Amino acid sequence: xxxxxxxxxxxxxxxxxxxxxxxxxxxxxxxxxxxxxxxxxxxxxxxxxxxxxxxxxxxxxxxxxxxxxxxxxxxxxxxxxxxxxxxxxxxxxxxxxxxxxxxxxxxxxxxxxxxxxxxxxxxxxxxxxxxxxxxxxxxxxxxxxxxxxxxxxxxxxxxxxxxxxxxxxxxxxxxxxxxxxxxxxxxxxxxxxxxxxxxxxxxxxxxxxxxxxxxxxxxxxxxxxxxxxxxxxxxxxxxxxxxx
Amino acid sequence: xxxxxxxxxxxxxxxxxxxxxxxxxxxxxxxxxxxxxxxxxxxxxxxxxxxxxxxxxxxxxxxxxxxxxxxxxxxxxxxxxxxxxxxxxxxxxxxxxxxxxxxxxxxxxxxxxxxxxxxxxxxxxxxxxxxxxxxxxxxxxxxxxxxxxxxxxxxxxxxxxxxxxxxxxxxxxxxxxxxxxxxxxxxxxxxxxxxxxxxxxxxxxxxxxxxxxxxxxxxxxxxxxxxxxxxxxxxxxxxxxxxxxxxxxxxxxxxxxxxxxxxxxxxxxxxxxxxxxxxxxxxxxxxxxxxxxxxxxxxxxxxxxxxxxxxxxxxxxx
Numbered sequence: 001x002x003x004x005x006x007x008x009x010x011x012x013x014x015x016x017x018x019x020x021x022x023x024x025x026x027x028x029x030x031x032x033x034x035x036x037x038x039x040x041x042x043x044x045x046x047x048x049x050x051x052x053x054x055x056x057x058x059x060x061x062x063x064x065x066x067x068x069x070x071x072x073x074x075x076x077x078x079x080x081x082x083x084x085x086x087x088x089x090x091x092x093x094x095x096x097x098x099x100x101x102x103x104x105x106x107x108x109x110x111x112x113x114x115x116x117x118x119x120x121x122x123x124x125x126x127x128x129x130x131x132x133x134x135x136x137x138x139x140x141x142x143x144x145x146x147x148x149x150x151x152x153x154x155x156x157x158x159x160x161x162x163x164x165x166x167x168x169x170x171x172x173x174x175x176x177x178x179x180x181x182x183x184x185x186x187x188x189x190x191x192x193x194x195x196x197x198x199x200x201x202x203x204x205x206x207x208x209x210x211x212x213x214x215x216x217x218x219x220x221x222x223x224x225x226x227x228x229x230x231x232x233x234x235x236x237x238x239x240x241x242x243x244x
Numbered sequence: 245x246x247x248x249x250x251x252x253x254x255x256x257x258x259x260x261x262x263x264x265x266x267x268x269x270x271x272x273x274x275x276x277x278x279x280x281x282x283x284x285x286x287x288x289x290x291x292x293x294x295x296x297x298x299x300x301x302x303x304x305x306x307x308x309x310x311x312x313x314x315x316x317x318x319x320x321x322x323x324x325x326x327x328x329x330x331x332x333x334x335x336x337x338x339x340x341x342x343x344x345x346x347x348x349x350x351x352x353x354x355x356x357x358x359x360x361x362x363x364x365x366x367x368x369x370x371x372x373x374x375x376x377x378x379x380x381x382x383x384x385x386x387x388x389x390x391x392x393x394x395x396x397x398x399x400x401x402x403x404x405x406x407x408x409x410x411x412x413x414x415x416x417x418x419x420x421x422x423x424x425x426x427x428x429x430x431x432x433x434x435x436x437x438x439x440x441x442x443x444x445x446x447x448x449x450x451x452x453x454x455x456x457x458x459x460x461x462x463x464x465x466x467x468x469x470x471x472x473x474x475x476x477x478x479x480x481x482x483x484x485x486x487x488x489x490x491x492x493x494x495x496x497x498x499x500x501x502x503x504x505x506x507x508x509x510x511x512x513x514x515x516x517x518x519x520x521x522x523x524x525x526x527x528x529x530x531x532x533x534x535x536x537x538x539x540x541x542x543x544x545x546x547x548x549x550x551x552x553x554x555x556x557x558x559x560x561x562x
Contacts, residue, residue, distance in 0.1 A: 051434050077436030085434075091427030093492075102424045105417050106436035113417055158435060 004029045004162055004193045005050065010059035012045050012217075019045040021217045022059075027162070032184070032194045034208030034225065036201075038237055041214040043197045044086055047164045050195070051083040052076045063162070080108045082160030084151035086167040086197070092140035096150060099139050100125050100157045107158025125157045129183055145176050152180070156187065163187060165196045169203055177203050205229065213237070252411055252494050256404075263400055267393040275392045277509055279464060282399035283457050285501035287478070288485040289406040290453035295483065296491030297410075297419060298446045299426025300350065303479050304361035307368050308338040308451040310473035312458025314372065317384040317468045322377055331459040338455030339448050346447040350440070353429070362476070369474045383469030386462060395464045402460060403498065406453045411494050422446050423492070488530055490539025499538055532557065 005027040012020040020042040027033050035043050048054040049061065052073035061068040063079060071079070082103070091099050100122035105111045112118045126132050129149040134142065142150060148168050155163055165184065169177050181203055188194055198204040204211070204225075211228040213221040215237040221228045228234055263282075267275045287309065294302045315334020319325040349360045373381040389395075413419035421442050424432035433439045462468050489500020507526060511519040533553045534541045545552050 053430055053434060072438075073433040074436050074438045077434060083434055085431065089428045089431035091424055091431070093427055094423060098420065098423075102420055102432070102437070103435050105420060106424075108436075111436060115415065115417060115420075118417075154431075154435065 002029050003027065004064060005195075006060075006062045007046075007049075008060040008062075010046070010049060010061065011057045012042070012049060012054065013057045018217050020049070020056075020214075023214070023217075023219045025212050025219065025222065027193055027195060029193055030188065030191055031209050032188055032196060032207055034204040034211045035195060035197045035214065036199075036204060036211060037214035040216075041237075042217040043214055044166055045217075046214070047083060047166050047195070047197060050162075051081055051164060074106070077107055077158060078110050080159070080161035081164070082107065082155035082158040082162070083164035084148075084155050084166055084168055086170070088147045088151050090139040090142070090147060090150055090154075092138070094139055095135065096126065096131060096137050096139055096142065097122055097135040099150060100153045103154045103157030104159075108160060111158070122153075122157050125153045128156065128186075129153045130179060144171050145173075148172065148180070152183065160192060163192050163194045165194065165198075167197050167199065169198055169200050181207055201229075248494075249415070255495055256407075260400075260404065264397065267396045272392060275396050277505075279392065279396050279399050281502060281505040282396070282403050283461050284481065284485060284505055285498045286399065286403045286406045286457040287454055287482045288489070288497035288501040289403065289410055290450050290457065291479075291482040292410060292486050292491060292493075292497045293413065293422075293453070294446050294450040296486055296493070296497065297413060297422045297426065298443060300443065300447075301354075301358045301483065302361050302447070302450065303358055303476065303483075304345065304349075304364045305450065305454050305482055306474055306476055306479035307364050308342065308454035309458035309461075309478060310365075310368065310372070310470075311337040311341055312455030313462035313468045313473045314378055314384075315455065316459040316462045317379070317386055318377055320386050320463070321379070321384040327459075327463055330463075331456060334455045334459045335452055338451040338458075342448045342451035343444060346444040350443045350447060365474050365476045365479070369470045372474070373470045379469075381470055383467060383472075386466045386468070388466050389463065395460065398460055399457075402453075402456055405456075407494065407498060409449065409453065414494050418442070418445070426492070484527060487537055488527070490537030493537070493539040496537050496539035503538075 003026045007023060007025045010020055010023045011018070023046065035046065037043055045054065049056050052068070052071065063081065068076060091102065097119065101118050104118040104121040105113070112121060123135060126135055129152050131146060131149050131153060134146065139150060152168055169180050172180065177200060184194060184196065184207060196204060196207065208225055210223065211225045212219065213228060213234050220233045220237060221231045266278055287305065291302065291305050294300050312334035315337050316327065316330035319330030319333050320327065345364065349357065352360050372378045378384065421432070421437045424435065424437055425439050425442060429439055458473070485501040485504050486497040488504055489498065490496025508519065508523050511522050515522060533556060535556055541552065548555065
């Protein structure tokens with residue numbers, strides 16, 4: 001398998017706080033990589049380094065063989081990196097359709113420049129995530145679960161090669177989680193590589209081909225879900241040390 | 245989208261001939277008032293691009309106005325060039341200034357951007373007051389052209405140009421990129437909008453329209469000096485008019501400028517001394533009851549009725 005994304009010894013410091021320390025990882029083409037870890041482990045920081053809203057203090061990052069470090073945020077979108085935000089960032093004043101339309105107009109390779117074609121593409125993305133019936137509402141009128149879907153549709157409209165999902169299932173109920181898992185699987189079937197951050201353990205276990213575990217900014221495990229979740233260090237990070 | 249498009253076109257089709265015919269039916273005083281009103285509307289529309297669509301409250305637009313005025317002033321008074329050359333010179337000055345100043349200043353957000361641009365007017369006034377070719381702080385006297393009808397139609401043409409520009413903006417990829425920046429700049433960048441380039445282009449476009457209005461105004465009043473041309477209160481007026489009408493809409497700023505101009509004129513003639521007080525009161529009431537402007541009021545009032553005002557008061561925690 002070829003590697004679409006590689007990180008080498010990534011470190012991110014916010015003054016005194018080390019959010020990420022010497023993290024190396026890779027993501028294969030067409031793979032779903034689950035990124036887990038307790039709160040404050042540095043998961044969202046890692047996603048921000050990849051999407052370009054943060055720059056690493058040290059380390060290297062390559063996407064399809066080229067270094068990302070000197071590449072601006074919007075240019076990374078043109079290369080094919082799309083992300084959702086954990087704290088959702090819709091364009092509240094725009095309609096749901098226009099929100100997604102921005103992704104279609106500006107995404108990979110600079111996006112589709114014709115407005116009508118972009119609208120159609122956006123509409124298809126909204127159907128895909130199950131928001132087809134709410135296209136003309138304002139984004140601020142959507143409730144929590146629908147906002148998660150909107151985030152996903154916005155990222156998908158960019159036609160990414162790599163999709164970064166930052167907690168798209170948080171706050172959803174069981175039925176909605178199943179729906180989102182189904183959507184993400186379908187996205188992968190289109191050949192898109194995916195990095196998923198998730199707290200819902202059951203969901204990520206069934207969804208991911210591989211798991212990467214962060215704890216206090218350091219990588220403590222990396223491998224197939226079953227093995228990783230049985231790793232004593234991972235259990236300790238989540239549940240604490242067993243007193244005996 | 246189509247309904248909105250039709251509304252804009254219908255408004256233009258009815259409003260434009262009426263406005264264009266005004267100088268032939270109205271008295272000279274009304275025509276002079278009309279020129280001021282149309283120029284204010286153009287300025288509000290120019291501000292709408294950077295402030296309304298892109299979400300950057302610029303206090304630097306009065307500088308663009310002044311540069312436009314000085315372009316005409318310098319070309320006509322110092323070099324005896326025709327008006328059009330001066331207009332082009334002012335346009336060039338303003339657009340270059342927007343580019344040069346936009347690069348550092350558009351990195352700032354919200355209040356910081358407003359404060360930084362607020363300082364610009366003072367700086368440029370001080371510079372122009374010391375440039376011999378710009379007449380230093382004495383100012384420049386332009387050749388007199390006594391044809392209010394011409395200036396009126398010119399101002400109207402300019403307003404039409406500004407409004408058509410914004411109309412195009414409102415339904416273009418570029419415009420949607422600007423709105424995305426206004427709504428959430430980080431998300432816009434992540435989705436592939438070249439935010440730096442878009443913001444600067446918006447600033448330059450705003451500068452171009454504003455400088456043209458400044459150029460026309462300079463020729464109309466035939467005298468410019470630094471304090472008058474770079475008057476910061478003019479910038480405040482643009483913002484009030486654009487926000488009163490509805491920032492980020494095609495016709496809102498024009499409606500705001502026309503209504504408020506008429507209102508302040510009527511107040512000035514009825515209650516001369518305390519006109520400013522009443523004008524201020526109107527602004528305060530408008531901001532409290534309809535903070536998103538006339539356009540939003542017209543849209544939502546039909547659905548919510550009088551509750552619209554109560555909702556605004558509540559949602560803005562006044």
